[in-house]
Amino acid sequence: MKTMILIASMLGMSMSFTACSDDNAPVITDKNLDETTTFFSSTEPGNYTTYYKPYVGYVGDPMPFFDPVSKEFRILYLQDDRDGNSTIYHPIHELATTDAANYISFREAIPCGAAVEDDPAIGTGSTIYDEAGKTYYTFYTGHKSAEPREVILLATSKDCRTWTKDRSFRLPSPVEQGYDKNEFRDPYVFYDDDAQLYRMLVSTLKDGKSVIAQFTSTDLHDWTLAAPFFTNVWGRFYECPDVFKMGNYWYMIYSDKDVTRMVQYFYASTLDELMNLSGDGYPSTLPDEGKLEATSFYAGKTASDGQNRYLWGWCATREGRKTTGNTDWAGALVAHKLVQNEDGTLSLNVPQAISAKYSQPVALTEKARVGEVASTASSYTLKTNSFVRFARLGNQNKITMTVTVPEGTEAVFGLSFVDCSDKEEKVRIFIEDKYGYLKMKEVTVNEKTGEWNDAVSITERAIVPAADNVYHIEAYTEQSVCVVYVNGKYAFTNRIYDLAKNPWSVFCTDGEVTVSDIKLSTY
CATH class of the missing domain: 2.115.10.20 (Glycosyl hydrolase domain; family 43)
Structure with a gap:
């Protein structure tokens, strides 16, 4: 009996060491998740509560x-x-x-x-x-x-x-x-x-x-x-x-x-x-x-x-x-x-x-900057092909911010999800002040320069650009459901897999924007 226990113990240690030495192994602890910005394949629960889904079906x-x-x-x-x-x-x-x-x-x-x-x-x-x-x-x-x-x-x-x-x-x-x-x-x-x-x-x-x-x-x-x-x-x-x-x-x-x-x-x-x-x-x-x-x-x-x-x-x-x-x-x-x-x-x-419902504040942790980014204590100014990456989201998230486009200019900016440092593919919600659209796309982004390759929209809808050049953005997520509201007028619902437990970012691909008062919360 003692011999069998010893063998089982050694086998367990061997499996543990093997997992730790495998660079492709999934991140398995919350501590490691907090420290990294690499891709994590998140699993979905059987049910949702805010955006209701039954346990089965x-x-x-x-x-x-x-x-x-x-x-x-x-x-x-x-x-x-x-x-x-x-x-x-x-x-x-x-x-x-x-x-x-x-x-x-x-x-x-x-x-x-x-x-x-x-x-x-x-x-x-x-x-x-x-x-x-x-x-x-x-x-x-x-x-x-x-x-x-x-x-x-x-x-x-x-x-x-x-x-x-x-x-x-x-x-x-x-x-x-x-x-x-x-x-x-x-x-x-x-x-x-x-x-x-x-x-x-x-x-x-x-x-x-x-x-x-x-x-x-x-x-x-x-x-x-x-x-x-x-x-x-x-x-x-x-x-x-x-x-x-x-x-x-x-x-x-x-x-x-x-x-x-x-x-x-x-x-x-x-x-x-x-x-x-x-x-x-x-x-x-x-x-x-x-x-x-x-x-x-x-x-x-x-x-x-x-x-x-x-x-x-x-x-x-x-x-x-x-x-x-x-x-x-x-x-x-x-x-x-x-x-x-x-x-x-x-x-x-x-x-x-x-x-x-999303009333519990979550600390906002910056993880990376790419491109031309300037910041103050409460805002970021982003120019073409720039982004700021933040730490991983939870399973339920509320993101709010105010985005201002300088007078006399037009811009394209937005939120990026599953924005991982080891994956070129990012799922971006584009807010096109320049063209009057909300669009969701999966695009490839250069991690060093911020340059990106355009793609066909997965979903899109027209909007009227803000007359005062100010956009109040609210994004609510539960697992893979993502609902974005713009200026209390437009709703944009999407399904984004692996959104939970992965990093996210704010970005600008055209023109210049100032992003201020960014807040993150959950429930």
């Missing part, structure tokens, strides 16, 4: 609504288990939150049906509360491989926790009126106070053209076909429609499936005017076609508690766990605060509770 299309009884936001969503089942998939799961920053999971709410039923696979829908009947109604898409592939179905609940499918309700596509029997999904139901009736919107095709169909009802059970709510301006298929009134305007938020793959919106002074926005000239009155986000954020829908309206969507994972990989369907739940501007246009900002 991923978050698909969110269906948020505000529950007037519990005074909570309820987020029903399509659970993507990625279990290889191509027939039965996407049951509806349910979350609750009061602040868009912390979630309670109620797990499965509405299960998939059997293969022979209308809903072996489930698609997006919406929930509404009937106060008179004290009943919650969730209308959703039933999907199957046999034709007709899609039909609108219903589940009800008395407590918003236990749901029962109402098999007496089945709303198929009105094919006799020219509507498509297979593309007929994403029901959204709201109450029209002026008309004293409920309206249901459905994403579909009519006579081969993309439209949002409309049905009306006074009892949430019997529905009558009405004229289309919206005839698509460009002929694109608009998914996940969401209609609401905010201030003095009516809005329709939607996800463009065919071309941009972005969450966008239209707006008008009245509901009737919104329903008749089909002129080709209308989109030119909206900044950048009303695009709210970039292509890593999809299926966005909103809910309001009467004070705040939030937009929830999912941040896609990527194939092969590579930042440059193709986007998968589903990922983590991301929430933005919807901000209404004086002219009726919309902006996005961070929910206050998310900002407050």
Whole structure:
């Protein structure tokens, strides 16, 4: 027995020495992580909290609504288990939150049906509360491989926790009126106070053209076909429609499936005017076609508690766990605060509770400077092809800073992640004051000169350059989810693998900028 213990001990020592002598071995202690700036392959936990992800599976299309009884936001969503089942998939799961920053999971709410039923696979829908009947109604898409592939179905609940499918309700596509029997999904139901009736919107095709169909009802059970709510301006298929009134305007938020793959919106002074926005000239009155986000954020829908309206969507994972990989369907739940501007246009900002959640200060440790960099006690001035690298980030991070572009000049600058001293490849968020864009790219950077080789954008979105040349930047990360806000107006969500536990930097690739008041915090 003693001999066996001795051999085991010697073997363990041998393995330890071997690991220490291997230059390619991963960094294995927090002490070594703090001391180095080389690449560390970070692992992801099963779940996220701020940008919610369940322990098993991923978050698909969110269906948020505000529950007037519990005074909570309820987020029903399509659970993507990625279990290889191509027939039965996407049951509806349910979350609750009061602040868009912390979630309670109620797990499965509405299960998939059997293969022979209308809903072996489930698609997006919406929930509404009937106060008179004290009943919650969730209308959703039933999907199957046999034709007709899609039909609108219903589940009800008395407590918003236990749901029962109402098999007496089945709303198929009105094919006799020219509507498509297979593309007929994403029901959204709201109450029209002026008309004293409920309206249901459905994403579909009519006579081969993309439209949002409309049905009306006074009892949430019997529905009558009405004229289309919206005839698509460009002929694109608009998914996940969401209609609401905010201030003095009516809005329709939607996800463009065919071309941009972005969450966008239209707006008008009245509901009737919104329903008749089909002129080709209308989109030119909206900044950048009303695009709210970039292509890593999809299926966005909103809910309001009467004070705040939030937009929830999912941040896609990527194939092969590579930042440059193709986007998968589903990922983590991301929430933005919807901000209404004086002219009726919309902006996005961070929910206050998310900002407050990241409240623990983290010391900012500089690790390297490359290029022409000058500094004071509270700021850095960076010129073309320069950067300042900082120590490793944690798993959850909040980075804030103010960037000023000198009067009369234009610049390109930003944040760099997975910015390791032994890897030329860096994932950079470019803020292009010069061109009016936010872009994410993986680029190669010379560690000695700061010179870099450009690459095609992984994601991008247009912005209006700051009139006063000042940019207030907030970046929030949880594991590989990264959400950047610019001047409280623009949101830019991305998936950046290995962001956690690796160094980061601020950089300038064109012109000159002064970066001040840099702060780092966590929770």
